[in-house]
Amino acid sequence: MGRPAHAWPLIVLLAATPAFAQSKRYPADAGDDDDDTHSNLWEAALHPDVGPYKELVRDARRLLEEGTEEAVRGAELKLTDAIHRVPSEPDAYALRGKIYLARRDWGPCADDLAAADDHGDPDADLDVRTRLRIDLATCEARVGRLAEAEAALLRAQSGQRLQSEVALRLGEVRIAMGKLDEAIDALTAPAAETPTGYQGAMLHWLLAEAYDRARRPGEAQAQVELALRYDRNLSTIEAPPYPWLGAGEREYLYGLAYALPPQDDLGAARPEYALLYFRRFVEIAPKSPWRRRADEHVKELTTTSLPLSVKRDGGSATLDLPTATATVRKQMPAMRACAAKVPLSGFTVTITKTGPRTPDTVRDRPIYRLPPAGTAVEVSLNVSETDKTSTDAAIACVQKLAEKLVLPAVKERDAYYRVSFLVVAP
Numbered sequence: 001m002g003r004p005a006h007a008w009p010l011i012v013l014l015a016a017t018p019a020f021a022q023s024k025r026y027p028a029d030a031g032d033d034d035d036d037t038h039s040n041l042w043e044a045a046l047h048p049d050v051g052p053y054k055e056l057v058r059d060a061r062r063l064l065e066e067g068t069e070e071a072v073r074g075a076e077l078k079l080t081d082a083i084h085r086v087p088s089e090p091d092a093y094a095l096r097g098k099i100y101l102a103r104r105d106w107g108p109c110a111d112d113l114a115a116a117d118d119h120g121d122p123d124a125d126l127d128v129r130t131r132l133r134i135d136l137a138t139c140e141a142r143v144g145r146l147a148e149a150e151a152a153l154l155r156a157q158s159g160q161r162l163q164s165e166v167a168l169r170l171g172e173v174r175i176a177m178g179k180l181d182e183a184i185d186a187l188t189a190p191a192a193e194t195p196t197g198y199q200g201a202m203l204h205w206l207l208a209e210a211y212d213r214a215r216r217p218g219e220a221q222a223q224v225e226l227a228l229r230y231d232r233n234l235s236t237i238e239a240p241p242y243p244w245l246g247a248g249e250r251e252y253l254y255g256l257a258y259a260l261p262p263q264d265d266l267g268a269a270r271p272e273y274a275l276l277y278f279r280r281f282v283e284i285a286p287k288s289p290w291r292r293r294a295d296e297h298v299k300e301l302t303t304t305s306l307p308l309s310v311k312r313d314g315g316s317a318t319l320d321l322p323t324a325t326a327t328v329r330k331q332m333p334a335m336r337a338c339a340a341k342v343p344l345s346g347f348t349v350t351i352t353k354t355g356p357r358t359p360d361t362v363r364d365r366p367i368y369r370l371p372p373a374g375t376a377v378e379v380s381l382n383v384s385e386t387d388k389t390s391t392d393a394a395i396a397c398v399q400k401l402a403e404k405l406v407l408p409a410v411k412e413r414d415a416y417y418r419v420s421f422l423v424v425a426p
Helices: 007-016 033-046 050-066 069-085 091-103 106-119 126-141 146-156 163-177 180-192 197-213 217-230 249-258 271-284 291-302 321-338 388-402
Strands: 311-315 345-354 374-382 416-424
Touching: 050 069, 050 091, 069 091, 091 106, 091 126, 106 126, 106 146, 126 146, 126 163, 146 163, 163 180, 163 197, 180 197, 197 217, 197 249, 217 249, 249 271, 249 291, 271 291, 271 345, 271 416, 321 388, 321 416, 345 388, 374 388
Parallel strands: none
Antiparallel strands: 311 416, 345 374, 345 416
């Protein structure tokens, strides 16, 4: 079996941590060596499987510290044997559940960590139990046990540490359950603590999603802007630590991210991309409770005057961008019609315009090399698989129309400008 990304390093870390709980049923007696010996003999007589159980768990920890796939498989076998011998003890369940978590084997992970939580010592280290309950909820949520995941996270709130992560996971689960107001309540408190890294990005993306679905667009936009300060490349949306809950959640979040109006240095909005992602969400999750909200986004974006603005990509020549944008908008309905058969694809049109050139024979002034004038069209985004024949036909159609655009001429000598804009289906 291949190694999942980041799986075995995680297992090495968990193997080095203290056990979830020490047995409350077979405690080591305090006292001198004679008392210890007597206690161990008495324990072995009453519970003959306890000694082998402890040895198996100890050996499994040592194998997990090695971190190789073969060692992890060996540890899993030993832990399974230990559970068979003493099914009422938590440690083997907790360790095997962590193995399943690293493999993203959600069902067995949820079952094992639930058993570890059920059999754990109520007096065990609270922070250790909090970690276990967060992991338990992570696995339960991804097999659809949302109510159980919520309950585990509520139990985890009794810990002193990891509360930002507890709140983040609780908000995520409640969004999946449709409890938007309660999700916002859970996520708002840690937002005030200014979490950093991926947790900060995820928290603000989740808040943006919750506010948007609650039809509070101003607050949703504010959260998108905050999320972009942690996650300008949208890498958290593309590759979160654990899969997003619910079909199409990745696409929905991309839609929100690209619908953001220009703000500070975060870059221009790309409503064309937002439209593609919301269309894809509707296709992936037609029965989602958020289908209607996605349809509203599609309707709004479809009627938006596109492009919002032509983008300048280089050159030293003077260019009146509002005039260029107005020229492109006039031709945009026809160009968008070209893409009608590929509604989940976006095309970038790039146009280069050059001014008069200094002849090569001139020797009393520098001669600047300019890029060739012309028009190019390429696919810039596919949110789903597309038919090549239809895509090629759309490119050719857009190309023909874009070449007819009469953009402002370059009057300066040895100067040029390059502009681009997006085209998507109506």
